[in-house]
Amino acid sequence: MTTSTATAAPTLGDRLRRLLPMLGGVQGYIGLVLIVLIGIWSQGDRFADLDNLTNAIGYFAPRGILAVGMTLVIISGGIDLSVGAVMAVGSTASAMLLTEMNWPVAAIIPASMLIGAAFGFVNGAGTAWLRVQSFVMTLAMMTVARGIVRETSDNVSIGTVVLGPDGEVAPGSAQFQLLGTPGTTLFGIPLVGYFPVLALLVVVVVFQLLLTRTTFGRHVYAVGGNRTAARLSGVRVATVTVVVFTLSGMLAGLAGPINAAYNASADPQAGLGYELDAIAAVVIGGASLAGGRGSVVGTAVGALILTMLDNVLGLNNFSANWQMIIKGAIVVAAVVIQRPDLLAGAVARLRRRDEPPPTDPGPSGPASPPTPAAPRGAAGDVTREVTTKEL
Amino acid sequence: MISATPPPAATDGGDQDDDAAPVLRMRAIGKSFPGVRALDGVSLDAYAGRVVALLGENGAGKSTLINVLSGVFGDYDGQVVVDGEPVALHAPADAQRLGIATIHQELNLVPDMSVADNIWLGRERATGGWLDRRDQVRLAGDLLARVGLDLDPRKPVRQFRVAEQQLIEVAKALSIDTRVLIMDEPTSALADAEVRRLFDVIRALTAEGVAVIYISHRLEELEEIADQVTVLRDGRWIGTRPMDDVDRDELIRMMVGRDLHVPPRAGRATTEAADDGTVAAGPRLVVQDLRVPADPLAGRVALRGVGFAVRPGEVVGLAGLMGAGRTETLEAIFGVYPRHEVSGTVQLDGRPLRARSPRQAIERGVALVAEDRKTQSLVLSATVRFNASLAALRAFARAGWLRRTAERRHVQDQVRRLGVKTPGLSTVVGHLSGGNQQKVVLAKWLLTGPRVILLDEPTRGIDVGAKSEIYELVAALAAEDVAVVVASSELPELLRMSDRIVVLCEGRVTAELDAAATTQEEILTAAMARRALVAP
Ligand SMILES: Nc1ncnc2c1ncn2[C@@H]1O[C@H](COP(=O)(O)OP(=O)(O)OP(=O)(O)O)[C@@H](O)[C@H]1O
Ligand SMILES: [Mg+2]
Numbered sequence: 001m002t003t004s005t006a007t008a009a010p011t012l013g014d015r016l017r018r019l020l021p022m023l024g025g026v027q028g029y030i031g032l033v034l035i036v037l038i039g040i041w042s043q044g045d046r047f048a049d050l051d052n053l054t055n056a057i058g059y060f061a062p063r064g065i066l067a068v069g070m071t072l073v074i075i076s077g078g079i080d081l082s083v084g085a086v087m088a089v090g091s092t093a094s095a096m097l098l099t100e101m102n103w104p105v106a107a108i109i110p111a112s113m114l115i116g117a118a119f120g121f122v123n124g125a126g127t128a129w130l131r132v133q134s135f136v137m138t139l140a141m142m143t144v145a146r147g148i149v150r151e152t153s154d155n156v157s158i159g160t161v162v163l164g165p166d167g168e169v170a171p172g173s174a175q176f177q178l179l180g181t182p183g184t185t186l187f188g189i190p191l192v193g194y195f196p197v198l199a200l201l202v203v204v205v206v207f208q209l210l211l212t213r214t215t216f217g218r219h220v221y222a223v224g225g226n227r228t229a230a231r232l233s234g235v236r237v238a239t240v241t242v243v244v245f246t247l248s249g250m251l252a253g254l255a256g257p258i259n260a261a262y263n264a265s266a267d268p269q270a271g272l273g274y275e276l277d278a279i280a281a282v283v284i285g286g287a288s289l290a291g292g293r294g295s296v297v298g299t300a301v302g303a304l305i306l307t308m309l310d311n312v313l314g315l316n317n318f319s320a321n322w323q324m325i326i327k328g329a330i331v332v333a334a335v336v337i338q339r340p341d342l343l344a345g346a347v348a349r350l351r352r353r354d355e356p357p358p359t360d361p362g363p364s365g366p367a368s369p370p371t372p373a374a375p376r377g378a379a380g381d382v383t384r385e386v387t388t389k390e391l
Numbered sequence: 392m393i394s395a396t397p398p399p400a401a402t403d404g405g406d407q408d409d410d411a412a413p414v415l416r417m418r419a420i421g422k423s424f425p426g427v428r429a430l431d432g433v434s435l436d437a438y439a440g441r442v443v444a445l446l447g448e449n450g451a452g453k454s455t456l457i458n459v460l461s462g463v464f465g466d467y468d469g470q471v472v473v474d475g476e477p478v479a480l481h482a483p484a485d486a487q488r489l490g491i492a493t494i495h496q497e498l499n500l501v502p503d504m505s506v507a508d509n510i511w512l513g514r515e516r517a518t519g520g521w522l523d524r525r526d527q528v529r530l531a532g533d534l535l536a537r538v539g540l541d542l543d544p545r546k547p548v549r550q551f552r553v554a555e556q557q558l559i560e561v562a563k564a565l566s567i568d569t570r571v572l573i574m575d576e577p578t579s580a581l582a583d584a585e586v587r588r589l590f591d592v593i594r595a596l597t598a599e600g601v602a603v604i605y606i607s608h609r610l611e612e613l614e615e616i617a618d619q620v621t622v623l624r625d626g627r628w629i630g631t632r633p634m635d636d637v638d639r640d641e642l643i644r645m646m647v648g649r650d651l652h653v654p655p656r657a658g659r660a661t662t663e664a665a666d667d668g669t670v671a672a673g674p675r676l677v678v679q680d681l682r683v684p685a686d687p688l689a690g691r692v693a694l695r696g697v698g699f700a701v702r703p704g705e706v707v708g709l710a711g712l713m714g715a716g717r718t719e720t721l722e723a724i725f726g727v728y729p730r731h732e733v734s735g736t737v738q739l740d741g742r743p744l745r746a747r748s749p750r751q752a753i754e755r756g757v758a759l760v761a762e763d764r765k766t767q768s769l770v771l772s773a774t775v776r777f778n779a780s781l782a783a784l785r786a787f788a789r790a791g792w793l794r795r796t797a798e799r800r801h802v803q804d805q806v807r808r809l810g811v812k813t814p815g816l817s818t819v820v821g822h823l824s825g826g827n828q829q830k831v832v833l834a835k836w837l838l839t840g841p842r843v844i845l846l847d848e849p850t851r852g853i854d855v856g857a858k859s860e861i862y863e864l865v866a867a868l869a870a871e872d873v874a875v876v877v878a879s880s881e882l883p884e885l886l887r888m889s890d891r892i893v894v895l896c897e898g899r900v901t902a903e904l905d906a907a908a909t910t911q912e913e914i915l916t917a918a919m920a921r922r923a924l925v926a927p
Contacts, residue, residue, distance in 0.1 A: 214791045215784045222781055225770030232727070232759065232767055233782040233835070234750040292772045 031284070031334050032305050039312040046315055053311075054182035054194055058262050060307035061196030062087060062255035063274050064300065067281035068207050069120075069248030071299045074282050075211070076244045077224035077291025078127060078134030083252045084274035085145035086119045088267070090256020092149045095158040095266035098176050105175045105257075113253040119145055120249015124242035134245075142275070149268045157267035160260050180261030196258050200300075203251065208296040220244060224291025281306055284334040305334060413438050414474060414602045415460075415491075415571050421468035422455055424822065426814050429455040433469075433628045435621055437571055437602040442593065444617035444634070445606045448646055448854040449826025450812040452626040453606050454496050457573045460604075461493035462486040473571075487514075490570030494560045494577050496606075496825045496852065497765050500548045507531035507544035510563045534562040537595075539588035550690040553580045553763050554713040554880070561589065565596075572596060573604045576825070578612060579851045580762070582712050582880035583915070590616055608826075608854045609881070610639050622646055647856055673741060674700040675874040676724075676843050681735035683723050691728075694719050695898040696735070701843070701874040706865060708889030708906065709878040710914050715895040717878035718762050721845040724876075725759040726752040739843065753782060756842035760832055760849050764825075768832040771821035775813050776802050778820050778831050783838040805834035810860065825852040833861070844868060846877040850884060862888055882911045896920045 039047035046052060066083040073080040090112040097103040097111060119141060126137040161177060164170040169177070179195045211217035219240045222230035231237050260266040284302030287294025309330055313323045413436040422430040430452045437443050445453045459467045462480040471478055473489050480486050486493070500509045507528045508515075516523045516530070531544035538558045548556060557580050564572055578586050593603055593616060605617060613620060614634065622629040622645040629645045677700045685693035692714050701707045709717045723733050726746025737744045739755055746752035749759070761767035769778050779802045780787060787798035802816055811830045813823055820831055829852055836844060846865070850858045865888050869875055879885045885892060886906055894902040894917035902917035 213793050213795070215788045215793060216791060218777065218781065218784055218793070221773060221777065222770050225772050226766070228767050229770055230781070232725075232749050232761055234748075234753040235781070236748075236750060288772075292770060 029301060031337060032301055035305060035308045035312060039308060042312065043315045047312065051182065056307050056311040058180060058182055058194060058196045060303065060310065061200045062259040063277045064200045064303035065203050065251050065255040066274055067278040067299050067303050068203050068296055069251035070278040071282050071287060071294055071296050072220060072244045073248050074287050074289060075224045075291060075294045076220045076241060079138065080123065080134065080245065080248045081138040081275050082119065082123060082141035082145055083248060083278055084271035085142045086116050086249055086252035087255045087259060087271040087274060088149045089119065089145050090116050090253040091260040091266040091270050092153045092158065092268060094257035095160050095260050098160055098172060099158060099162055102172055104172060105179065109254065109257055112256045113250045116253020116256065117246050117250035120246040121242065123249065124245030127245060128238035128241040153268045155268055157265045159265045161264050177261055177264065179258050196262065199254065199258060204296055204300045211296055221292055277306060280331045284331060412475065416472040417469065419469040420456060420459055422459055422464060428626055430626045433623060437604055439600045439602050440597045441618040442597060442603040442605050442616050444613045444620040445604060445623065446613065446620055446642060446646060447623035449857055450824040451623040453623060454575055454824060457493060457575055457604065460486065460573060461491060487567060490568055491573065492564040492567040492569040493573040494564050494575060496575040498556050498560060500556055500559060502549040503547050505545050505547055506542065506559055509548050509559065510534060510566050534565050537565060538562050538592055550687055552690050552713060554585060557581060558585065561592065569601055571602045571604065575606045576852055578607055578609065580848065583882060584712055610642060610855065624648055643855060675703045675740055676701040677738040678724060679736045681720065681723055683719055683728055683733050691719055692716050693898045694723060697895065697900055699893045699900065699903065701876055703872040703874050704869045706869050706875040706877060706889045708885040708892040709876060709895060710882065710885055710892050711895035711918050715918065716898040717895055718847055721759055721847050721876065721878060725749055725757060725845060753839060757845065758836035758839050758841035759845045760836055760847060762847040764828050764832050769820050769828060773820060774817045775820055775831055776816040779805060779834045779838060782835050801838060805837055809834055826854055826857060829853055841873060843874045846875065848879055849877060882914055894918050
């Protein structure tokens with residue numbers, strides 16, 4: 001048998017090729033660049049202003065963090081509809097710990113993450129052990145979590161800016177507000193020191209590594225790609241599922257205090273519909289709801305696209321209603337861009353309609369191929385980018 | 392032409408006396424995938440009432456060619472002529488309209504839909520939009536009877552084993568008013584009796600004037616059923632010969648491009664080794680009175696007390712008809728079924744192996760190459776590397792952190808050892824040819840370094856050259872003192888690989904035979920000891 005296998009020693013080209021997929025499909029960036037260009041073109045300095053960008057990212061960061069957890073869940077073949085509500089639980093819990101118990105921020109954040117993780121664990125347990133479909137399980141959890149926040153907060157939002165006896169902002173509260181206050185730098189790099197951005201960056205890097213460089217990550221892809229094969233290969237399918245949902249809940253818990261700090265209050269209605277934005281970011285990032293495909297970096301690009309889109313539309317004074325309409329259209333467009341094979345197929349179909357009917361043999365003898373084949377083949381090449389991403 | 396379809400078309404099968412003009416003519420067919428020219432200038436003719444065989448190594452392009460013909464790809468180079476008219480095949484519907492029916496290499500049934508609904512899928516029998524359910528079920532029953540299946544068409548497909556599903560696919564193809572029937576390795580999961588049945592169906596069809604294109608790696612089948620054979624190699628047309636004028640050696644030479652030395656049945660030193668006492672000859676695997684209840688929902692037959700033992704370095708073959716319990720035996724050992732459903736004992740090296748899950752079995756050094764690679768073995772959307780390393784991932788990790796260089800090196804070694812034809816380790820497994828996918832599955836299990844390897848139809852869809860490589864591989868594993876249990880529906884293959892053959896029938900062992908001394912007839916007799924599952 002002849003074999004044509006890959007060469008053993010990785011060349012520089014190989015290494016580059018291996019690195020590239022980690023950055024996600026090129027198509028995603030095209031969308032991002034386009035939106036940024038439109039922003040600069042339409043609003044120029046107002047858009048490319050540090051304050052504006054800080055604000056935009058800070059506003060979106062909680063959803064970005066939710067989207068990272070959602071990425072794991074979706075790759076493993078499930079969905080988590082409860083993240084918005086669980087984030088609200090985290091927000092309110094954080095605000096209560098701050099205002100009523102006077103906890104320091106350094107304790108509030110892990111506590112909120114733990115609470116979120118507990119909700120996520122229940123989601124995972126229901127999905128893995130009771131075999132409730134994740135859609136149903138997390139839909140139920142969404143209502144339950146929302147009910148819990150509303151009950152514990154008596155349906156009122158809790159302000160997180162607390163004044164001390166001297167009329168100044170209390171030190172604990174001031175510290176908490178830093179979680180959502182724009183404009184901080186780290187090592188002189190603007191934006192990065194701003195907590196929502198920093199948190200998002202760390203989360204993205206950590207979870208990207210978790211997915212691509214650990215056995216757990218491989219197992220997540222395997223469970224989503226083919227449960228039976230995963231099980232027969234010795235993967236603990238149930239455990240992986242539980243861990244994935246727990247991590248998603250934990251990240252929702254992290255997003256909670258950030259969201260509260262940004263808004264300077266924890267609203268029991270916070271995070272309504274955030275799960276849909278998170279799913280949109282994941283899907284724009286190239287994941288498949290069927291499971292087995294996706295990447296955290298892709299999701300981050302998807303989240304950035306949504307952020308910039310919100311911002312650009314806002315700056316251009318589109319009404320909230322129009323923003324919704326345009327956003328919906330953009331989500332579909334962004335997903336289609338990710339799948340050039342779909343486009344190529346559509347183009348091929350259109351072109352076929354213009355061709356002479358196939359019953360006409362034309363001048364081409366039996367041995368000569370019909371002409372339109374070459375461009376179609378070329379279009380097929382692009383599909384590889386998407387499908388052969390190294391995991 | 393086919394009785395099960397509505398009347399109007401039934402007449403045009405009559406004038407099939409002119410053999411001269413082919414029903415189907417393919418000329419200069421080409422098809423490219425990224426980085427692969429899968430087909431290049433291939434020609435193929437199919438004549439009414441004749442069977443043309445398509446032969447070639449794994450990855451030669453056979454499936455690609457018939458995918459072109461069945462409209463799967465939508466674009467290709469070259470020309471297809473049906474009845475002298477050039478046609479364009481851009482969608483499966485185009486092919487169906489022309490009476491080209493295809494049984495694909497991988498099963499394409501919707502598991503949760505009933506057998507009848509599957510058979511009529513896309514061509515539902517309806518009046519004014521309302522399904523004629525009773526009609527569908529009745530006609531489906533007729534079609535199933537023609538392929539020798541006696542089962543309730545209202546049951547979901549999920550309940551049936553791979554072999555039965557394969558026959559359901561055949562029945563489905565018969566439901567189309569077929570002029571050209573394409574079968575891509577229809578027998579890869581069938582045992583001899585079922586193959587006979589299928590051949591009867593094919594003969595009946597050709598007598599009605601249907602042209603058949605038949606793909607198989609089993610040369611003896613081609614000699615029996617085919618009138619003509621076309622050989623492909625590396626996507627190119629090598630030649631077409633009348634089946635009567637060509638011998639196996641020539642076919643193999645055409646396929647492989649050189650003479651292939653098929654070594655005779657591997658010398659099995661192990662039996663003697665055990666006899667002269669040099670091997671500390673405690674059995675590695677002992678199975679006693681293994682019982683599992685039937686689970687019709689999962690399509691599982693019952694085991695009613697299976698027992699056998701395997702020594703290190705020994706190859707035990709499991710023979711039996713469809714539904715005899717071969718797969719169930721292997722899966723029960725491997726811990727696939729919930730523990731409470733399994734009774735009996737399995738011992739590994741004298742210690743009980745109570746595998747509650749495949750994971751525990753793997754930890755004890757047991758590997759199972761499962762029956763259906765697509766649903767049970769591979770994450771089709773993932774890469775070769777991902778799939779090959781999945782079961783042995785812990786060997787390539789330190790504290791959960793992957794050592795990717797080590798992983799790549801080991802996978803690369805196995806890929807080379809097994810001769811997997813793939814552009815690279817990052818190629819998506821779903822893009823490999825069927826036989827090469829099977830080799831990736833083998834690579835996966837070899838990487839776990841098993842002490843006991845359970846092989847369920849390991850040569851399913853593998854070409855002659857690669858097949859003998861797998862026989863050698865099994866011999867090599869045995870030489871390394873691995874205990875091998877292999878289930879296969881191909882008796883010659885089983886006889887060639889095994890030291891001993893355990894015959895199952897309806898979940899019981901009906902014979903235990905020395906492979907060197909027994910015959911196919913003896914095995915078949917034992918396999919049919921109770922009653923024939925397949926309708927006569
Ligand atoms: N969708 C695809 N994308 C990329 N490459 C493909 C695709 N389908 C097939 N190929 C490649 O085309 C070649 C021919 O594959 P094909 O499935 O036709 O082989 P085959 O002759 O049917 O082999 P087997 O006997 O193993 O089934 C292989 O190299 C395969 O990797
Ligand atoms: Mg094939």
